[in-house]
Amino acid sequence: MNENLTLIWENCLQFMRDNLNAAEDNTDLKKLENSFDLLFDNVQPVSLVSNNLTLLVPSDFYKEYIEDNYLSLLSAALKKNIGKGVKLWYSVMENRPSGQEKPITVNFKGKSIPTPKIQETLPPSFSANLINPFVVPGMKKVNIDSNLKADFSFDNYVEGESNKFAATVAKSIAKRPGATAFNPLFLHGGYGVGKTHLGHAVGLEVKNSYPDKVVLYLSSEKFIQQFVSAAKAHKQTEFANFYQMVDVLIIDDIQFLSGKKSTQDSFFHIFDYLHQNGKQIILTSDKAPVDILDIQERIVSRFKWGLSAEIKSPDFDTRRRIIIDKLSRDGIVLTEDMLDYLASEVKTNVRELIGVINSVIAYSTIYKSDLSLELLKETISKIAANQKKVINIPYIQDVVCEYFGIEREQLLSKTRKREIALPRQLAMYFAKELTNATFTKIGEEMGGKDHSTVMYACDTIKDVSKIDKELKKYVKELGEKIRQ
Template sequence: MGLGKTHVMQAIGNQILAERPDLRVLYTSSENFMTQLINSLRQKQVFNFKDTFRKVDVLMVDDIQFIAGKKATQEEFFHTFNALYEAKKQIVLTADSFPHEIEHLEERLRSRFGMGLVADMQPPELETRIAILKNKASGEGLELADEVAFFLAEAIQTNVRELEGALIRVSAYASLTGKPITMALVRESLKDIVKGRDKPATIERIQETVANYFKITQADLRGTKKSRLYSHPRQVAMYLCKQLTRHSYPEIGHRFGGRDHTTVLYAVDKIDKKRNDDAELAETLATLSDMLRR
């Protein structure tokens, strides 16, 4: 799923060993568990197999859902689980769904998986996605502008794997064309990936996107603070509301803290005139518009 389950599991194992290097920690995938079981049966070395998985202090199995529907593997894992549990050892499992949602999983395993601590991993939030991109780019020696990182993080919200894949694609495209990573290059290199993800632009989405982009709160956009730190993003948001939605000036003003329609009209006219002479503002508007159409 690309949510980082494997990384979290490996981090748990590393932390355990850092604090207790004397413990025996075994990490494996469910596929490897099944493969080793099959090989042990063929070679008549079942006892060696059992020693491998039952004489550890911590057993970590990744993607346990893949044993579902496999009778012999479920049978062996059931006994392995019981042996470790009765010996008061630790068991850490990952899956792509909750225990009760794994189809074709034996009920006795389902109940055992569910009796421990179940942690639900959600896709990372915008700020985390931006940080992941920045860290990845830094590790690859890439210069990634804030607006590019923000655009990628907004456009790809599904999982980390797809997000990193998009960055790799952008980097490869830049390398092949000999061009720097700009918004124009990102739009061109990812045009087929983001195609078909269009969402209707609403005032709520515009406020959220603009607030995140300028690193202020949505309350600030709707509030009364007059410094440019808040007034400029507010005017940009009002402009985008008029350009991307069918709401009237009075309706937009109402959603920005009950402002008069003349305030919205002033903001829209100001941004519209300024964007012709301000390349940075024009690029910001284009970036935000692209994100709001995704």
């Protein structure tokens, strides 16, 4: 082992040993130190390359025990002795494929250091009896249905100011999956803005360019269901082994892992394995990583390793191009005034826009009427009349943000500037007035605020609006916009 690395590691151990009792005031320090020494006597640093530190541990148990009990302390030690941004990796001895007892060489500061090979192939314990619906039984070679939708390709993805950055990054990843700095790619934004489409587009492009790569798309709900089934059958290892086969993993609505501790633990280890072995990970969420509540800090930190890209609701020009693209594929042409009207009427998201387009086409076909501006207005009017508006907290947030001309991130932030604090209080007030959400739930949706903060906001708006003309005007106009 390189002398510099040895010294660094010894300094890290000493730092941790010195701070063992910081959070354990009632613990016998001697016993704590003995336990610490027994654990870390079997852990060795094997390489430090480009701020990536790899530790050799005897088994997965050691890795998990360190993560669960010493991660914060170890992170502080690494920051002190190496610097910020250190990434921690593990080489597990018991996972080395048979016949590979000889170590490979990793370069550290120009010198050759023998280190055990980090596992890159399917473990010997892999079982064909996978608890997973994507496995085709009876095949000698395991086949996985990528579960990708052919219509969700890059060719059918309309770019605009709201999604151009995310689309550019996605195309870069599709050319070199797992080999760019954008790993993981974390796509976030509101409902129906095209996050899922972009994830599928990457998967389809990878399958087209690299047919041998294993690509898998699934929702987080499906991932959770699979994990629960595997856990009940005591086949968590097979479950993890299955996902270690994947080259490009795309998981939709990752925010639903919130509160699922055991599933989060499994996801964390799968994520680490894939990332460490150069596999591409793409995640979508309706929230930015820091806004996902009740999820392990170590997972949130890994979300930030790659790139987080927001996709916003499409602007007028983008909505107009989406309409033209959709209708041209169905052989339908609208006049300029019809295009402008349709693009101006549906402002929220792409999914709703396409739904309205499909309704207009269906109405025209059923009643055998030529498309006209009058028919368009009549159809949209009927759609609006038959749809009961769903008023929920995200919708209220969108209306408030649009009214005051601020971003959602500002609304959910911790800033106390009046130009942000007032809209935030109004959003809390209307959330309580127009939904069945509790103060606690509203606080969670408003960026993790305490329930007492929400109660104070509601009381403040209610009382001050009685004597403040400007605030009274805000309450009146926002109430009308939210209900309309």
